[in-house]
Amino acid sequence: MAEAYMALAAFLVVNVGAGLWRVARGPTPADRMLAAQLFGSTGVAVLLLLAEAADAPALRDVALVFALLAVVAGIAFVKLGWSQDPLAEDDHAD
Amino acid sequence: MPISTWLSIPLLLAGAFFFLGGTIGMLRFPDVYTRLHALTKADNLGLGLITGALVLEADGWAVRAKLLLIWILVLAATATLCHIVARAALERGIRPWRRP
Numbered sequence: 001m002a003e004a005y006m007a008l009a010a011f012l013v014v015n016v017g018a019g020l021w022r023v024a025r026g027p028t029p030a031d032r033m034l035a036a037q038l039f040g041s042t043g044v045a046v047l048l049l050l051a052e053a054a055d056a057p058a059l060r061d062v063a064l065v066f067a068l069l070a071v072v073a074g075i076a077f078v079k080l081g082w083s084q085d086p087l088a089e090d091d092h093a094d
Numbered sequence: 095m096p097i098s099t100w101l102s103i104p105l106l107l108a109g110a111f112f113f114l115g116g117t118i119g120m121l122r123f124p125d126v127y128t129r130l131h132a133l134t135k136a137d138n139l140g141l142g143l144i145t146g147a148l149v150l151e152a153d154g155w156a157v158r159a160k161l162l163l164i165w166i167l168v169l170a171a172t173a174t175l176c177h178i179v180a181r182a183a184l185e186r187g188i189r190p191w192r193r194p
Contacts, residue, residue: 034133045140
């Protein structure tokens with residue numbers, strides 16, 4: 001089963017890599033931040049799979065910290081990192 | 095293979111499918127609200143399915159409880175963040191996408 005877990009973890013990392021395209025593309029700051037959230041939820045799954053595959057229980061604690069940090073980062077972004085100016089740019093380009 | 099493995103393999107595959115759907119939605123959907131929808135629903139279901147598979151394979155109830163707790167924490171955190179980001183986007187004047 002360890003090989004299956006590793007393969008699935010690799011597949012999820014490819015998913016995160018695809019999400020990088022959204023970071024580059026935007027168009028609003030929130031879209032870029034959402035890709036960071038994708039890292040959060042997918043990263044938790046990757047870490048849980050690796051914890052089981054590599055028999056490293058400490059990785060489950062890392063996953064727990066990831067889950068917490070993702071939401072803290074999101075709230076910090078909304079409160080501090082996103083300016084209050086109404087966005088004039090068209091969000092529906094593609 | 096034990097029966098738990100036969101049960102967990104479909105769960106893992108379904109989880110991978112939902113993560114793939116979340117990523118495709120993230121890349122293809124037209125605005126921030128629909129992307130939030132893909133990210134916070136599909137990915138959390140995928141995480142739940144993978145957690146379920148790992149719960150079946152885990153040895154010991156402490157590990158199982160911890161896995162479930164992690165999933166519940168992620169669910170609560172992501173749902174909260176989804177509402178915060180969507181409300182902030184509305185306040186900043188981003189209009190929800192409509193079919194042209």
